[in-house]
Amino acid sequence: MLDMTVIAATGQALPTTPFEGRHLIGGAWVAGSVTVDRVSPAHGVVVSRSALGTAADAEAGVAAARAAFDSGVWSRATGKARAAVLLRVADLIEANVERIALLETLESGKPISQSRGEVSGAADLWRYAASLARNITGDSHNTLGPDMLGVILKEPIGVVSVITPWNFPFWILSQKLPFALAAGCTCVVKPSEMTPSSTVMMGELLIEAGLPAGVVNIVLGEGQPVGAVLASHPDVDMVTFTGSTAVGKAISVAASGSLKKVALELGGKNPQVIFPDADLESAADAVTFGIYFNAGECCNSGSRVLVHEDIAEAFVARVTALSRQVAFGDPLHPDTQVGAIISLVHQGKIDGYVKDAVAAGAKVALGGGPLMVPGLAGQFYQPTVVSGVTPDMAIARDEVFGPVLACLTFRTLDEAVALANDAAYGLSAGVWSENVHTCLEFARRVQAGTIWTNTWMDGFPEMTFGGFKQSGQGREIGRYGLEEFLEVKTVAMRIGRTRPNWVKTH
Numbered sequence: 001m002l003d004m005t006v007i008a009a010t011g012q013a014l015p016t017t018p019f020e021g022r023h024l025i026g027g028a029w030v031a032g033s034v035t036v037d038r039v040s041p042a043h044g045v046v047v048s049r050s051a052l053g054t055a056a057d058a059e060a061g062v063a064a065a066r067a068a069f070d071s072g073v074w075s076r077a078t079g080k081a082r083a084a085v086l087l088r089v090a091d092l093i094e095a096n097v098e099r100i101a102l103l104e105t106l107e108s109g110k111p112i113s114q115s116r117g118e119v120s121g122a123a124d125l126w127r128y129a130a131s132l133a134r135n136i137t138g139d140s141h142n143t144l145g146p147d148m149l150g151v152i153l154k155e156p157i158g159v160v161s162v163i164t165p166w167n168f169p170f171w172i173l174s175q176k177l178p179f180a181l182a183a184g185c186t187c188v189v190k191p192s193e194m195t196p197s198s199t200v201m202m203g204e205l206l207i208e209a210g211l212p213a214g215v216v217n218i219v220l221g222e223g224q225p226v227g228a229v230l231a232s233h234p235d236v237d238m239v240t241f242t243g244s245t246a247v248g249k250a251i252s253v254a255a256s257g258s259l260k261k262v263a264l265e266l267g268g269k270n271p272q273v274i275f276p277d278a279d280l281e282s283a284a285d286a287v288t289f290g291i292y293f294n295a296g297e298c299c300n301s302g303s304r305v306l307v308h309e310d311i312a313e314a315f316v317a318r319v320t321a322l323s324r325q326v327a328f329g330d331p332l333h334p335d336t337q338v339g340a341i342i343s344l345v346h347q348g349k350i351d352g353y354v355k356d357a358v359a360a361g362a363k364v365a366l367g368g369g370p371l372m373v374p375g376l377a378g379q380f381y382q383p384t385v386v387s388g389v390t391p392d393m394a395i396a397r398d399e400v401f402g403p404v405l406a407c408l409t410f411r412t413l414d415e416a417v418a419l420a421n422d423a424a425y426g427l428s429a430g431v432w433s434e435n436v437h438t439c440l441e442f443a444r445r446v447q448a449g450t451i452w453t454n455t456w457m458d459g460f461p462e463m464t465f466g467g468f469k470q471s472g473q474g475r476e477i478g479r480y481g482l483e484e485f486l487e488v489k490t491v492a493m494r495i496g497r498t499r500p501n502w503v504k505t506h
Contacts, residue, residue, distance in 0.1 A: 003324055004324050004328065004366075004367075004371075004382065004383060005324065005325055005326060005327045005328065006327075006328055006329050006371070006373060006374070007327050007328070007329030007330050007333045007335060007336050008329060008330065008373060008374035008375050008376075009373065009374060009375025009376045010330050010332050010333045011375070012332045014040075014043060014045055014106070015047065015106070018037065018038075018046050018047055018048050018049040019047065019048040019049070019103055019200075020048075020049055020050075021048055021049065021050030021197050021200045021220055022200065022220075023053060023057055023061070023217075023218060024200070024203040024207075024216070024218040025057070025060050025061050025064050025217050025218075026060075026067075026213055026214045026217065027064075027207070027212075027213025027214055030051070030060075032051025032052050032053060032057070032220070032221075033054075034051070034052040035049050035050060035051055035052055036049070036052045036193060037049050038050065038107050038194060038195075038197075040106045040107065040378065041109040041340040041341060041342055041379055042106075042109045042331050042332075042339055042340035042376055042378035043106070043376060043377065043378055044377035044378050047103065047106040048103065048106075048107060048196070048197045050193070050196045050197065050200075050220050051221070052193070052221050052222070053190075053219045053220050053221030053222075053225075053226040054221070054225060055225040055226070055229050057219050057226065058188070058190075058219050058221075058226045058229035058230055058233070059229060060219075061188040061217035061218070061219040061230075062159065062161075062188055062217075062230070062233045062235050062236055063235070064188075064214040064217050065159045065187060065188050065214060065215070065217050066159050066186075066235045067214055068186045068212065068213070068214030068215050069156075069159055069185070069186040073212045073214075073215070074186060074212055074215045075155075075156050075184040075185070076184070079133045079134035079135070082130075082133040082181060082182060082184065083130040083131070083133040083134050083182070084130075085181075085209050085210055085211050086126050086127070086129055086133060086178050086181060086182060087126070087127060087130045088208075088210065089126050089178070089205055089206060089211075090123040090126035090127045090130070091123075092205040092208055092209055093119065093120070093122055093123040093126065093205060094123050096119075096201065096205065097119045097120045098116070100115075100119045100170060100198050101115035101119045102115070103197045103198060103201070104118070104119065104169060104170060104195065104197070104198045105331050105339070107169075107194065107196075107197055107198075108166060108167070108169070108194075108339075108342065109331055109339040109340030109341065109342060109378065110294055110295070110331055111331045111333075111336040111337060111338065111339045112331055112332050112333075112334060112336070113334055113335075113337075114293075114294065118168060118170055119170050119171075119198070121171070122171050122174035124461055125174040125178055125461050126174060126178045127461075128461035128462065128477075129178035129179045129181070129461075129482070130178070132179070132182050132479065132482045133182035133183075136154055136182075136482070136486070137154070138151065138152040138153045138488075139151070139152040140152070146495070147494055147495050147496060147498040147499075148492065148493065148494055148495065149495060150490070150491070150493070151490075151493065152488060152489070152491075153488070153490075153491060154483075154486040154488055154489075155486065155487050155489055156183045156184030156185045156485060156486065156487070157183070157185060157237050157238050157261060157486060158185060158186075158236075158237030158238065158487075159186055159187070159188070159236050159237050159238075160185045160186070160187045160236070160238045160240060161187070161190070161230035161231065161233075161236050161238070161239045162176050162177055162180065162188065162189045162190070163189075163190045163227055163230060163231075163239065163240070163241040163242070163243070163251070164176070164189070164190070164192065164242055164243075165192055166192035166194040166195040167294060167297045167298060167299075168294070168298075169191055169192060169196075169198050169199060170198040170199070170202070172242050172265075173189065173191070173198075173199055175242075175477050175481070176240050176242075176476060177189065177202075177216065179476070179477065179482050179484070179485060180240070180485045181211075181215070181216070182485075183482055183485035183486050185238075185485050186215045186216070187216050188217045188219060188236070189217070189218045190218075190219055190220070190221065190226050190227055191220065193220065193221060194342060194343070196220050199218060200218060200220070202218075203216065203218045227251075228254060231250075231251045231254035231255050232254040232255065232257055232258070234257075234258045236258075237260055237261065238260055238261040238262070238263070238484075238485070239251055239255050239260060239261070239262050239263070240262075240264075240474070240476075241262070241264055241265070242264075242265040242266075243266065244266065244267060244399075245266040245267045245399075245424075245425075245470050245471075245472075248264040248266045248472065252264070261484075262473070262474075263474030263475075263476075264472035264473050264474060265299065265465070265466060265467065265471075265472045265474075265476060266425075266427075266467065266470060266471050266472040267399040267427070267470070267471060268299045268300060268301070268303075268399060268425045268426075268427030268428060268467065268471050269303060269304060269396075269397060269398070269399055269424075269425045270300060270301060270302050270304065270425075270427055270428045270429055270430070270448070271302070271305070271306050271419070271420045271423075271430070272286070272287050272290060272302045272304070272305050272306070272429075272430040272431075272432065272456065273306045273420060273429070273430065273431045273432065273442065274287075274308060274432045275416075275431075275432060275433040275435070275438060276310050277433055277434045277435055277438075278432035278433050278434060278454070279432070279434065279454070280311065280314075281318075282432075282454070283315075283432040283454075284315060284318040284319050284322055285322060286302075286430070286432075286455065286456040287302060287305050287319050287405070287456075288319055288322040288326065289456060289457070290302025290430070290456045290457060291303060291404070292337065292338050292383060292403050293457065295338050295339060295340070295341060295381070295402065295403050296350075296401060296402045296403040296404060297346075297401050297402065298401075299399075299427055299471075300427060300428050300457055301401070302430060302456055302457075303399070303405065303406060304396060304405075304406050304408065305319070305405060305406070305407050305408070306408050306410050306419050307407065307408070307410070308410060308411070308416075309410065309411055312407070312409045316365060316387050316407050317365075319385060319405065319407075320366045320385045323366050323367075323383040323405075324366065324383070326338060326383055328371060328373070328380060328382070328383060329373045329376075330373060330375070338383070338403060339380075340376075340380050341379045341402065343379070344379050346402070347370060347379045347381055347402075349400075349401075349402075350381055350400055350402030350403075350404060351370065351381070353394060353395045353398065353400045353402075353404065354368050354369075354386060354395070354404055356394055357386050357389060357394070357395040357406070358386075360390075360393050361388060362386050362388045362389050362390075362395070362406075363386070363387050363388045364384065364385070364386055365385040365407075366382070366383060366384060366385040367381075367383050367385065367403075367404075368382065368384050368386075369381075369382055381402055381403055383403050384402075384403060384404040385405050385407065386404060386405065386406050386407060389406045389407055389408050390408070391408065391419060391422055393406075396408060397424070399425070413438060413441065413442065416442070417445045420442075420446050420448075421445075421446060421447045423469075424470045425467065425469060425470055426447040426448045426467050426468030426470075426471050427448060427449055427467040427468075427472070428448050428449065428450040428451070428452065428467075429442075429446045429448040429450075429451055429452070430451070430452040430455070430456050431443065431446075431451065431452075431453050431454075432453075432454055433453075433454075439453040447468045447469060448467070448468055448471075449465065449466045449467045449468055449471065449475075450463075450465060461477055461478070462477075462478055462479075463477070463478055464478030464479070464481055465477050465478070465481075466480075
């Protein structure tokens with residue numbers, strides 16, 4: 001028996017009828033002529049059956065969003081009116097946590113406790129965005145002379161394509177959609193074809209909250225053709241996408257034809273840097289959390305730990321011991337901390353990185369292969385700690401997107417910063433030290449959009465999120481997240497009829 005904590009199948013009854021997912025276009029639910037089944041990655045049974053959209057469906061969604069925006073029913077509504085709808089959505093989210101969380105767990109394989117936290121926590125994002133809807137301000141310039149007044153207005157950018165991933169389908173939708181709506185935009189949403197149902201449920205809540213028809217449209221389907229249309233359509237003014245860096249680059253190319261704005265939240269290879277004077281017990285727990293949260297299928301996964309060589313052996317041993325205590329298994333059990341891997345193909349990719357690292361000279365301190373969970377037919381991967389990793393290995397440079405921790409060592413602060421920055425990505429980073437000067441110097445020098453000091457993955461709606469380098473462009477949540485969906489307009493006004501004539505009359 002593996003020396004790990006495994007929770008067997010609970011035997012909980014699963015839904016007998018798959019959830020039926022339809023498009024939402026112009027305020028009406030539209031069935032697809034073709035559907036696709038989603039098989040639970042943990043339980044091996046069909047849990048949802050969703051419309052598989054066509055290019056025509058995507059174009060219809062764009063047309064509905066365009067018509068709604070141009071009508072002014074939302075784009076010219078007051079901040080008070082927009083905020084009222086967003087607040088009602090927040091209340092409805094909280095009233096439907098169990099229903100949404102169950103289906104998200106069945107589609108994604110994540111633990112039910114995490115799904116509940118993700119869904120209920122999303123309500124706070126909607127409430128914060130509602131507060132911003134009433135506080136969109138520009139500038140005025142009253143120092144341009146006695147005959148001039150300058151006003152800088154901020155207006156909604158227009159129609160926004162919102163393309164979301166499979167790993168946090170409800171949460172990431174809520175990092176984007178309420179902020180776009182607070183700004184006055186209209187939207188076309190395409191969730192991942194692997195986890196579409198919580199987005200459809202969001203559409204139900206939007207209707208119940210009184211959002212005008214066509215303001216938010218949902219088109220289900222795959223990147224080709226639906227995502228391609230949403231990225232390239234000339235009537236779309238902006239695309240916001242979360243997913244892989246490779247797909248983000250493709251979206252930028254597709255969007256370039258009309259020079260529409262693109263906001264991207266992409267991959268990460270996020271380091272946690274451990275100095276000898278850190279609270280090592282707390283750091284070890286945070287490193288363990290950082291790599292196994294959401295089975296490591298997280299852009300903010302702390303997938304690299306950089307440990308000072310004086311404490312490396314003991315620290316890695318502590319993380320390994322903690323890893324054995326993390327509960328892997330049936331995601332429907334309330335005590336499960338790590339559930340299933342999203343697909344068999346992805347599990348093979350994760351395993352390939354571990355095998356390649358071992359072939360290159362690294363050591364597997366724990367795990368390193370698929371995990372069999374008694375009573376379940378789905379795919380799971382063992383908690384895995386890989387030591388002796390060198391910076392040139394793929395496991396140290398690529399986004400593995402699984403429960404696999406790569407352990408490296410350093411000697412000095414300069415070397416730690418260099419190692420942290422030695423990546424194509426720059427999403428987040430962490431530093432552990434009781435010396436505030438060490439923490440501040442690291443935070444100022446590291447190339448990442450979020451720096452955690454003596455903690456990991458704490459987040460708040462007020463604190464904006466986004467990456468450097470190939471981790472993306474633009475920002476989400478916080479006031480900067482609202483600004484992404486606004487255009488700036490200058491209005492120069494002459495006071496009275498004092499403009500001097502340019503044409504000299506005789």
